[in-house]
Every structure is written in C-alpha cells, then in structure tokens.
Amino acid sequence: MIWRGYILALSFCCCCLLLLAAPAPAPAPITHPSEVSALLAVKKQLVDPKNNLRNWDKGDPCTSNWTGILCFYNLGKDGYLHVQELQLLNMNLSGTLAPELGQLSHLKILDFMWNELTGSIPKEIGHISTLRLLLLNGNKLYGSLPDELGYLSNLIRLQLDQNNISGQIPKTFANMSCVRHLHLNNNSLAGQIPPELSQIFTLLHLLLDNNNLSGYLPPEFSNLPDLRILQLDNNDFSGSVIPASYRNFSRLVKLSLRNCGLQGAVPDLSRIPSLTYLDLSRNHLAGPIPENKLSENMTTIDLSDNQLKGSIPGSFSDLPSLQTLSLKNNFLTGPVPTNIWQNMSFSTSARLKLDLRNNSFSSIQGHLNPPVNVTLRLEGNPVCKNANLLNVNLFCGSEPGEDKMLTNFNDSIANCPIQACPTDNFYEYVPASPLPCFCAAPLRIGYRLKSPSFSYFPPYIQPLEVYLTSSLKLSRYQLSIDTYSWEKGPRLRMYLKLFPSINVNHSSTFNVSEVQRIRHLYTSWTFPGSALFGPYELLNFTLLGPYADMKFENENQGISKGILVAVAVGGVACAVAMSVIITILITRRYTGNRHAMSRKCLYTKVSMRLGGVKYFTFKEMALATDNFNSSNQVGQGGYGKVYKGTLPDKTVVAIKRAEEGSLQGQKEFFTEIKLLSRLHHRNLVSLVGYCDEEGEQMLVYEFLPNGTLRDWLSAKSKRSLNFGMRLRIALGSAKGILYLHTEAHPPLQPWKTRELCQIMCPQLCGEHQATLIQNTF
Template sequence: MMSQARMFALKVIMATSLCCFVLSVGAQDTDPSEVGALRAIRGRLVDPMKHLNWSKGDPCKSNWTGVLCFYGPLDDGHLHVQEILLLNMNLSGSLAPEIGQLSYMRILDFMWNKLSGNIPKEIGNIKSLELMLLNGNEFSGSLPEEFGFLPNLSRIQIDSNKLSGSLPKSFANLKEMRHIHLNNNSISGQIPPELHALPKLVHLLLDNNNLSGYLPEEFSMLPALEILQLDNNNFSGSLIPASYGNMSRLLKLSLRNCRLQGPVPDLSKIPELGYLDLSWNSLTGTIPSNRLSLNITTIILSNNQLNGSISRNFSGLPILQILSLENNLLTGSVPSNMWQNMTFNGTQRLILDFENNSLTNISGIPSPPANVTIMLQGNPVCGNANALNISQFCGFQDGEFTSHGSLTNSPSSSCPQSCLTIQFYEYVPTYPIPCFCAAPIKVGYRMKSPGFSNFLPYMEPLERFLANGLQLNRYQLYMDSFAWENGPRLMLNIKLYPDNFSIFNVSEILRIRDLFTGWHIPHNDVFGPFELLSFTLLGPYAYVIPTSQKSGLSRGSLAGILIGTIVGTITLSAAVSLLIKRRGAGYRHTPSRKRLLSRVQMKVDGVKGFNYKEMSLATNNFSDSAQVGQGGYGKVYRGNLADGSVVAIKRAQEDSLQGSKEFFTELELLSRLHHRNLVSLVGYCDEANEQVNTVRQSGMLSSIVDSRMGDYPSDCLEKFADLALKCCQHESEARPSITEVVRELEMIMHMISESDVTPSDTNTSFSSGGVTPVSSSSMPTGSASMISSSITSTITSTNGSDPLSGGVSSTIVPR
C-alpha cells in the first residue's frame, strides 16, 4: 500500500508542478496604460536609497516595490494597480500627471517623503480612489478643484506640506468623505460653508494655516462631526457661533489663537464633549455656568478677556485633567473643592491654573490631594497667603504634564544570557515566559488630535486598543517611548513582537502593515485620528519586500503553489530543513563567503560547545558511510558522541547558500525555541573554517519521506494531493479559498492523528540506525556548529496557526 501511495504522490508532484508552471506562464499582464503610467511616475521620482525596483518585468507579477494589485484580472483580462504604498522612502522629485491613468487605484500613499511641485489635477480622474495620503512632503500650489469629484474618496491627508490658495468648494461633493486633514500648510481664504453638506465627515483638521473670514454657522449641521480643529488661523473679529452648542456628536473643539471675539457659547448640551480649547483669543463676557459633559478632560480658556467668577459647576467632573483660566479678568473666590468625586491613582493629575486674574478670596480651607496642583500666582488673594495658609499655591509650580517618557527594556538579572543583538533580538518585556528573545517590528505612530492632556492614564488603554485593533495579544505590543509635540500631537514609538516565536513570518508582517496603511484599525473617540510615521523592519526582516498577497495570482493560485511545494518538500527533505530555510528566508545571503560577520560568542544554557575534533571522531572523519542526507546548505551525518548519544550533525559546505549570518540566526532560533515541531539543540561547534550543528535522535518526521520510516496513511496522502490539484485549477471559481485550504489541511492532519500510525512507525530515521539528520559545512573563519535533540515533522497546526507557515500564525483572531 505504501509503494502505491508513493507512486501516486510522485504523479501528483509532477502534475502539481506542471499546473503551477502553466499558471505562472499564462498569468495575465498588467494593463499596458498603467505600466506606462508607472514608468512615467518613476521617471519623475528621485530614489537615492535605491528602494524602487520599477525597471524590470511586469509591475503586478514582478512585485514592484510598493505596487499592490488586485488578486486576479478584471473583466478586461488585465491585472490592475490597486494601491501604491511608498511611505517614508526618502523619495524626492515630483508626481507625474500620468498618475491619473491608474484608474482602478484605491490607495495613493506617498507619506513622509520629499516630493515637491504641484499635486497633479489628473488624480481627480481616479474615480475609485479612497485614500489620498500625501502628508509630510513639500507639495506647493493650490488644491485642484478636480479632487472634489472623487465619489469614493473618504480620507484626504495632505497636511504638513506647503499648499496655498483656497479650499475648493467642490469638496462639498465628497459624500464619502470622513477625514479632511489639511493642517500645517498655508491655505488661505474663507472655509467654504458648503462643507456642511458632507454627511459622513468625522474629522476636520485645518489648524496652522492662513484661513480668514468667519466660522461657518452651518457646521452645526454636520451630523457626524467629532473633531473641529482650526487653531492658529486668522478669523479676526469673528464670533464662535452659538449654534456650535448643538453639535450632538462633537468630541473636541479646538479654536486656539484664531483672533476670535465675543462670548463663550454654551456647550453644555454636547453630551460627549471631551476637549475644549478656546485660548489665546479675545473672548469676553462671563464663563457659562452650565455644567459641561462628564467626559470632559481638558478645559483651556486662558489668555482671553473673560470676567466674572469661576463657576462651581467646574466641580464634580470625574475625569477632568486640566482647567486653565489664567490671564483673564476673573474675580471673586477660588472654589476649594473642585476635586470632589474624583479618584486619583499614581498617574492621574488635576491642574487648576488660575494665575494672573483678580481673584481675592478662597472658599474654605483647601486641602487638595497630592495629585492636584492649584496655581494662584498673580492674584490679589496671594497678598494674604500666609494668613490663608495658601503659600504653596502662590509660588512657582509645575503646571505641565509629563511631556515625554521612555520605558527601558532591560534584561532581568535572572536571565542566563543576552539576546542576539546582532540581529536586533531583544527581551520581550511583557511576555509571559521570562527571558524570551524576539525581533520586534518598530512602528512610529502619531496621534494627531488626542482627546486628553495627560497621557499616562491612557497609556495602558491605548496599548489594549492597538493590540485589539492589530489582532495581537496584549503582550505582543510594547510602548517604547512617547513625546508631546506642537499641536498638541502625541508621538509614539511602539514595538510589536511575534507570538510564541522569535520572528514574524512575512504574511503576518504584511497583514500588520496593511492594517496601519489602510486605516483598518477601528476608530476610537478618545485617541482620535492617527498617522503612521514609520514601519521599520530590521534584522531578520531587513529584506522583506513591501508587497502583499494582492499582487499577481489569486489566493487560490498561491495556495496551490504553496501546497504543491509542500508536497515536494515533504517528499524530498526533512521538516527541520524546511523550518530552518524559512527562518533564513528573511535574509539575503551574502554574495561572498569571505564577507563574514564578527564572531558571536554564544553562551546558551543546556547547549554544549564542541570542538571540531570531537565532531570528526563522532562521524569517522565525516566519512561517506556516515552520511545520511544532503541539503542546500550542506551534508548530514550520523554521529556517535563520546557519551554514547546518537546524533545527527549538519556541516555547511564552502559553496552553500548558508552564510555566517544565517548560521548564527539558525543557532539562535534553535537554542531558544521549544516546540514539538522544532529541533531541540544539543550543541554546536564554532571553530575557524567550520560550522557544525548536531541534533539528537528521538524525533519524528513525516513517514512518507522514506519507507524505512514506517507506514503512512495512504488515504491522507491522496486527500492531501487532491487538495493540491484543486488549488491548481485554471478557473478561479474552481480553486478553494485560503480559508478552505487551511480547514482541509487541519482535517487531514486530524485524520493522521487518529490513524493507527504508532510512534514507532514514525520515528525519524535517515539511516538504518534511526538518526535525526544533522548537517555541517566548511566555511572560512568565524564559523560554528549546533547540536539538537528531538525533532518532529508532524505538521499539526496549533489553534490559530497556519500550517503553511511553520506554525507561525498568519491570521490571528482577537482574543
């Protein structure tokens, strides 16, 4: 039965290879007009870092940098560009008008480069465009009227540029628009009142421009508006419309330094208002006495001409962080119990800044908690400070919240060794298992209009929010540092760690990146809009190409190719080789074996260092009779150590694909990971001109590799091969989805686990002695070797794992 199954497997491998080859040869090309447009765009770009590979092949099939295409051809038979993602590539030059020919594009992302010149009006031809992300460049000129006729546009971010001219009235046609971020430019003129017709507008950020005229009263009719941020403009003599008090969805109103006049409107009817800043204007009259929303964190009315007394209704606001009324004309008494109904922990503070007014008394005897700061300097009441026992409130005090912070990731003193820093590995600070090393993804993230003034109480909630939004475990996300910037905006440096493994697989990296770049993280009222500043891939991720599964073939085709590859791989090699090869796939091998990394001194608990002589004796001088296998990196030998242990020894060859970097990465990985599907490292040899590693007998490999390894259920083999053939069907409708593929694989593996295959049937045995393979190889100076014990290649996917990615979860559901 086994020989028939093996013959069937051979036929399937040939058929699978042929199908996949036909698919790759017959795949449709990118629309020629879009190819020409991309080449024209490339011609206008300056790429000093050589990031772009736009000179060869077909854009969609050759994975041009940052060019993402639809899964398969559309009705016209061509592949089409869906996204251009060139965030933070250090590009300069300008955008070519031919960009308007990318008529199927959904996302245009050139954020944080150095592009200049006018923004092509031809972008207005891309009717499918949903996200226009051009912030952080040096674009100049006016915003084209044509942008107002993009029916699917939901986000326009061109902030932090050098735009001038007025806001196009045509923007009132953008019925899908949710986010207008045009802050930090030189846009001038009147804000078009017509924008009140935008039914889905959530955020309107126009701060730090040269806008003038009046505040449109019609904005009170915006049904979904949550943030209106117009700071640092010139609405000289304009009033704040009283109708703004009817904005039922408003969360933040920021009109700082706008030269506004007149009274402060009554905003007490806005049920969720959390942030109010009307400072540095010329507002007059009294402060409305009605109580604001219980969600309010920030009230800043400083540097105006307000008079009257301080309302007692500022008391009893449970999450208030700051009440700033300094530099006004306020009179009367200072309320002494404004912190009632508030609960403070170590990170919460309340700042009450009443400096430089005409306050003459204080009601009661103030005895605030340590977390409350009262500032009275510059008021008449401080002339009697000693008698009133308020001297501590009349001197200089720190009225600022923590402006920045850095959380150190220091190793525990109980950890036996440091992580492999040469590959940017580090301890995972919040990992359940202490001393666990992994390589993080580093993310630069900025909150553009947060709804609070003191970040510390919101740090942990933000970490939970982002972890959930990214579909990660809480311990996979770590807030490395933060800093407040002008705006105020909050800059965050975040580290993301893989789950239960030392590195992310490529599909997981691209999934996370897509969540950031596509703005798929759910919206949060308190944290407000964000922007991605950087997505840094170092160490084992340094050569991950920023493309996605959207390029080229459909998911079914890709799954078919993967399945076919797995069939061949299981037949021809050990699972450990597959795992190690995948681990090294994130690197580019060095072109010369003479270009080696510096020697790394490895000190790993439970892993013994061997010398070359011991390895030679164990394998009878690496004799041919001891050889049990051979791979791309070198040969595998059966060895008998001095203590009687039967091991497998890998020896890398001089001309192998494995460089010193890959070897040390493999050594680090095997020494730290413990899993039933991974080799257990026993030892290594690190001598000049040699790299050797050893694995001990006692594991299991897929029994279809060799008849000496025992019986394997032929029905499972046939089902597995049948699945591979289904994935290579020419018609996309006949191919299963990747979800169906994973489900079928899990069912097959379940059949294997319930079959009558006994452990003795599936022991790994590359030779008659039943030895797990090990390889070793000749290398120039700076080499090493490893020994490992227990290996299994039963491809059992754990909960939430992807059997196509070596157990690394590529789709993680929220926990």
C-alpha cells in the same frame, strides 16, 4: 477509419462551441500596459537617492513585485492585472508627482507620506474614481488644491497636511460624498472655509488648523451628524463669533478654536453630550463663563488668554474626568474654589492641572490642601500676596514637569542575563511576556495621535494598548509603548514595539506574512474608529535586524505553472468523462422506453455481484448522504442528481442517483456497470460501486473536490483561463474522445452530430463527477 475522424471532428467542434460561449478570453496575467507606462512616468519624475525603486524597470509591476506596488491579482474584466495600492511611505523620495498617476484607474490607495516631494498636486489624480485613501502629508508640496479632487466620490480619507499648499479650499470638495477624514492642517490655505463642506454628512474629522483661513465660522457645520473633531486653531477669523448653532452638535467630542481672533461670549455648550475637549484659548472672548454643567466626559477645558470676567463656575467642581483647567491671563475674580479637586476621586494615574495664573483671585474658598495628583498655579493673583494664607506660596511659583514617559521597563526582566539577548542584533527581552526572559526582535513603529481628546496620557495608556492590540489581533504583552511625548498641536507622538507571540513555537521573530499583515492594517487605516484617541498617523514602520532584508510579495492568486499543468490534465479527464456520459445516454436511449419503472414501487430482483465493483444497499447510500440532504448535493444533470457522501470507512464518494424518468431496466443497468467497471484511465475517475435496491439506481464514483472544468472554462471560477489554455484543452478533449472509441476496451460507439453536441456541450462537466479536475488548486 472514417468514423474515427468523424468523432474527432465532432469533439473538436463542440469544444470550440464551448470556448465561443465562454466570456472573452484573458491574456496571460500581466499589468495593464497603460498602468505600466504610468508607473515608469512616475519614477521618471522622482528623485530616489536611496535607490528604493531600483526594481521598477524589471519585469511586470504586479508579478515581479515592484517596491510599493500591490495588485492582489484580481484579473479585471479586460483580462489584465491592475495596480490597487501605491505605498511609498517614508522612502526619502523627492521630485514631483507625475500627471500620469491619473492613469492608474483601479487605484485604491495612493500613499507618498513623509517624503520630500515638491511641486503641485496633479489634477489628474481627481480622475481615479476608485481612490479611497489619498495620503500626501509630510511633504513640501505647494500650489493650490485642484478642483478635480472633488470628483473623488469614493474617497474616505484625504491627508494633505504638513505641506505648503496655498489658495482656497475648493467648493467641489463638498462632492466627496464618502469622505470621513479631511486633514488639511499645517499648510498656507487662505480665504473663507466653504460652507458647502457641511454637505459631507459622512465627515468625522475636519482638521484645518495652522493655515491662513479667514472670514467667519460656518454655522452649518453643526448640521454634520457624525462630526467628532472640529479643529481650526491658528487661523484668522478676526471679528467673527462662535456660532450659537455650535451648541447643537450631536456627537462632537473635540472643539478646538485656539488663536482664531474670535470675539463675543463663550457659548453654552452644555447640550453637547459627548464633548470631551474644549480649547477656546488665545482669542478675544469676553463676559462670564457659562454656569451650566458641561459633559461629564470633559478632560480638558482651556479658556486662557481671553478677556473673561466673573468667577469660576461651580459646575466645574463636578467633572470627574477633568485633567486640565486653564483659565490663565483673564480678568476673573472671586475666591478659588477648592472643591474642584475635593469632589474628585483620583486613581494612581490620574492628574488634575489647574492653571489660574494672572487673574484677580483674592482668596481661597476651602482648605488649600490639594492631593499630590493636583497641580495648582496661582502666581500673578492678589491671593499670592496674602501672607496669612497657609501654604499659598507653594502654589505661586511652581513649574510642572513635562509629561513624558521614558523607555518601558518591567521588573520581570530585571534579573534576566544581558548576554543571553543579543541587543546588537536588535533583540531584546519582552517586558510583559508571560514567559520569563523571552528574547525577541520587535517591530519598531512610529505612531502619532493627531488630535487626542485628553491632555494627560498616563490614565489612557492601558486603554490605548487594548485598542491597538485588539485592532491588530495581538495579545497585550506583545505591545510595548517605548516612549511618548507631546508635540505642538497638541499631538502625541510615541514609539511602539511589537513582539512576536510566544505561542508560535516560541519564535523570536515575526514571519513575513505576519509583518505584512500588521503593516497593511496600519497603512490601509482599517483600525476601528476611536473618538477618544482621534485620528492617527503612521510615521515610520522600521524593519531592522532580522527584518532588514524582508521582501514583501503580492498576494498571488494568479494561475501558476502547476495550475496550468493541472488544467491540461483536467482537459483529458473531461474528454474521457464526456464519452462516459455519451455511453450512458446511448444505453438509456435504446432501453429506457422498454423498461420504465416507478421509484415508489418495490420489486424483487436477483442481486448481481461484479468483480471489483462493490454493491451498496439503499440504507448505506442514505446514511452516506444524510438521507440525500440537499446540502450534500454537488451537481445535477439529465440523468439525475449527484451527492457527496461519506462511507463508514471515511471514504468520500460521489453518488449519482437516477431520477424517476431516467431509470433503466435491470439488465441494461448492470450492462452499464460492467462497461464502466472495465474502463480504466489515469484521468478517468473510478467506479467504486452501485446500488440497485428499493426501486433506486445509483452509481458510486470516487470523489474529486475541486470544481468542474466547465466552471474553469466558462470563468465561473475566480481564476479564468486564457484562449491558449482553452484551445489546448479542446485538442486534448478531442484526443481523449478518440482514445475511448479506438483504444479503450471495450470501445465506445459514436453518436449522431446533433445529439453528440447536445450531450457534450450543455452537460459538459455538469452532472458527472468524472469530469472534476484531478488536481488540487
């Protein structure tokens, strides 16, 4: 009886050593207490009339799925869950932002867009070093911008537009070394634009329009290597000129300096290869328009409301993508060149709008017969008083209609029965569906292009559809642009409808995971960049009809109750397996030295056949493991290597191949096989067979595919175990050892303390497939 306690004590001690050697144990998966306190403080300062945050005091933020909280269940080094996203878009919230937001130290996305928040931006937000998206646009925030926001070195998007923020732009913003999108437009910012912003070499979009900025235009901006959009409309740079260095922009697509009080000449921007949109209207620019040809990508040229003189450059007649040329309210003279449209080839969706009103054009050069795609405005010019010009009056008073598309309608659904698609339940026919009269419930999305590089949308509807559906990984027919309209900015607002795929059992609705995936793509701004369409903003993601009560859950990768049970069972399996390893090594210790043999030598033996254990040839083992290919190796220990193999009957097995120095005598090898074949336990993997041929010794076990318990105990797995679970496994392992030495038939013999721990701890679950957890995770 003494040796039983001896074995139990040794087993317990060795497992405890493993626990001590493993990383610091994590508590049960809960949100870090400081972050829970921070969230409660945030809620306390918010006014929530629709009670959207009613579950913010129930359970744990991460595990109980608080509204707008995303954690993704990655345990931190401290063993806690951490809030990674705070998504409270368009929830009718008012009140103020709490300084405790700065305690959310693992936050990546902070989104309060399109609410009614007031007060100032807490400086503590600048302490969230992990923050990548700071989205506070569309509120009523006021006060100045905190210098501390410049500490956000990992920030890639800052959207503070459409608020009442005042004061100057902090120079510390130059420290945002990763920011790509800086949207501060539509506020009350004042003072000089910091030239230091030119140090943000990652900057793609700089939107500062509709503020009270003054001073001069920083010439250093032309050094920004990737800048695509520079939009500074409706500020007051009176007396300033457009820097000559702006002609050196290398990748600029859109330059918009409307109504900025600028003086001087129009710069020659012909050297900017990708320039598409140029708006210098409503300034005090004088002199002639440069003659050099602009980029062939030009869609829009607006030089109206200046003091320009001279004639229309001939290079304007060689811009194949031109949609808008506005030169109204200047002092231009000479003839109106009709070759501007005569040299263009129009598709059915193309359009050219020429606004030449209120100049001094006195004649027409060429035939005044523009195609229907061309809109020409000539009123306010002397040429309109020339009665001898045929058709001239047709262009001296017309008013073009608004660019707006009404609800998308397709002929393919014109004959579909109305009663078959219940519109009161928010279902409708899919306009472009390849399946006739396919009725489904769409997702309704408010979407706005903040700074598109075109002025007429129809030619770009199809490219936008391709862009959106490819980004969302949807088919083209699943998207319908319901309506669109131009807004002040100019910005292009539209309503999108996304329909479920007909390939998923012809389902008429999206499932929860698909809705969550699509929403995440929009809210995380993971769409690929588009110079043509520019930055976008999500106005709303409306869930109606069958989606109204949809509940989103965090992507729980934590440890479930089933996993805990499986790990406990695995602990017993591991204990049993340790004893098997001990038995093998004991047998080897007493016989290995007497019966060493070389793997390279062939010998004659008498094949033995054991009941219930299959004999395999060396050729069968080689075929099962692809000639013992290293890609099939799943483990290695002192005995040898373990390979994953597939038998001819498709059975997957674990083949343990002895190394040359570990080979036993034939008698001892078969004694070991007899021993293993007689050990049976529900948590011990079974011995399938063996191979003793061509100088090889191999044992074939059933294969369990889910990693070793050692990995789980030592936190090599992504899902580490807390101390309580480790202790339960240790006790279970000790009981398993005791079982093998008291109740198993035949019982196994004990080993000395030092060698027992050397075997159990370093090799625990390392080389033997019997130690693999016997459950699927």
